[in-house]
Amino acid sequence: MERQSNREGVKGMLNPTRYGIERVAYWLQRLTGLGLLFYLIGHVIETSAIVNGKVAWDNMLALTQTTEGHIILILVIGMSAYHTVNGIRVMLGHGGIGVGKPGMPDYPYKAASLNYKQRASIWISIALAIIAMLYGAGVLFGD
């Protein structure tokens, strides 16, 4: 009964305030992944307008080549950059690269896998996403 009352279920997993920046990176990876999947579906649907001729294509472009359309595209650029760089960090981590060696469980029990390399890689992913978004904004709004 006590075990049941302590059980947080999905809410415990959703809590982004625990486990530091790694949990934030975990959530950003999933949110950007879902965002990019929605964009992929939308992109496949919007580009299908090409088979209906020039008028249909121009009408579709008129819908997407707007300020709102550009802002969505800039967000997609940021999501892609973050998802790619953080994904490579996760892949390397799964291969045992950059996670360090297990040490003695001395107080305050810091996990070797949450080392400065991992934390720095997460911040680099976020920084690169911001730079990519700024570059994208320059291209899209600079026309």
Next chain:
Amino acid sequence: MIKMRESVIMKIHYGTALGAVALVAIHILFRMTQNFTVSLQYENVIANYHLLPYSLMLEVVLILLSIHGFNGLRVILLELKQGIGYEKIVNWGCISAMAVLVAYGSRTILMAGMGIS
């Protein structure tokens, strides 16, 4: 039904990710060869589809991203909840959605490439 180990599925997930990153970079570079707005004009886009290597690359990108995207969705949904029935629905739902997206995207690539409109 063939059962695949999750470790094998994760290798496919990572492989499709790396392949997609390389090919999407080429896809974006095609838009940067000229002014972004000009590159999206009907004649330029149709010319891209008529280029066979580019069309084949688009097809591969579509397949890689669909596999990666829907497997990612499957992983997220299975992290949230477990159960035999639920997992079956999630697995088959994601496979079906992936197949529909690949079929719909392939239709566009084929029709635009062959000039059918």
